[in-house]
Amino acid sequence: MSEKLFLFGQDESLVGILSEPETPVRERPVVIFINAGLTHHVGPHGLHVELARAMSELGFSSLRFDLSGKGDSDFAVSSGPGQAIQDISLGMDALQSRGYQKFILCGLCSGADDAYLSSLSESRLNRRRLS
Numbered sequence: 001m002s003e004k005l006f007l008f009g010q011d012e013s014l015v016g017i018l019s020e021p022e023t024p025v026r027e028r029p030v031v032i033f034i035n036a037g038l039t040h041h042v043g044p045h046g047l048h049v050e051l052a053r054a055m056s057e058l059g060f061s062s063l064r065f066d067l068s069g070k071g072d073s074d075f076a077v078s079s080g081p082g083q084a085i086q087d088i089s090l091g092m093d094a095l096q097s098r099g100y101q102k103f104i105l106c107g108l109c110s111g112a113d114d115a116y117l118s119s120l121s122e123s124r125l126n127r128r129r130l131s
Contacts, residue, residue: 001056006063008094014087015072016041016065019052024061026099031055032091033064034084034107034114040071044108051106061100063091067114084114085121092124102126 006018033048035041041064042049052062066073067087076083092103103124105115119125 001053003052006065006094008065009068009073009087009090010077011074013074013076014065014068014090016063016091017052018061018063019056020061021056021059025059026101028060029102029104030095030100031060031062031104031106032088032095033062034088034105034111035067035070036108036111038070041066047108063095065091085118088114088118089122092122096124 001019001021003017003019006016008014008016031052033041033043033052036044043051043064048064052064055062065087067084068074068076069083073087076086088105095103101124105118105125107113107115
């Protein structure tokens with residue numbers, strides 16, 4: 001497993017950690033962990049770190065990053081409503097440039113809200129209905 005600093009977005013202002021198994025499988029979905037409130041990319045009580053490492057052991061890559069203005073990421077030049085959705089989209093863009101095509105969003109609290117709102121407008125997310 002490897003964990004690397006992952007900079008992306010305008011002027012590489014968004015900061016995250018990309019966790020990948022020894023041999024990444026680009027056909028598998030990559031899990032994107034989203035901030036819960038003001039908690040930075042480690043997640044509440046380090047949860048995102050533990051989950052990212054466990055996912056890597058199972059052969060999945062993941063990105064845990066700080067949304068604009070949180071943790072290590074700079075404030076967006078023009079932030080406002082919808083900024084988190086833009087940040088998540090930029091994360092998917094950056095991961096696509098590395099060969100990933102499928103994404104799973106994971107978040108708690110406001111991170112879950114941001115994941116849901118992203119799924120409504122982001123065509124790269126599979127929105128299958130569970131019954």
